[in-house]
Amino acid sequence: MAQARKRVGAEPLRWLFDLLRGPAAGIGTPGAWWRGLLVCAIDGTTIAVPDSPANLTVYAKHRCHNGSSGYPALQLPVLVSCGTRTALDAVFGPTRCR
Secondary structure, rough: HHHHHHHHHHHHHHHHHHHOOOOOOOOOOOOOOOOOEOOEEEEEEEEOOOOOOOOOOOOOOOEOEEEEEEEEEEEEEEEEOOOOEEEEEEOOOOOOOH
């Protein structure tokens, strides 16, 4: 997958995510709806990216007690449907505010 992404770029993966994302819950799905509203949660993680000059211009290394981490990190917050645990939307970005 990584080799294919290098050949064709990120656009096909973005298209695939847009095709598959969504609540996947019908109106009768238990736990997915409350008073007609889709029940959602925000979750997220950080992911290490290669330590390259290009990545360091966008992503920062985390500071810790012994200096900094070995690799820059990106932040990935995700909006999730609670009833089906499916991703509704996701955004990659730096871990620091600009």
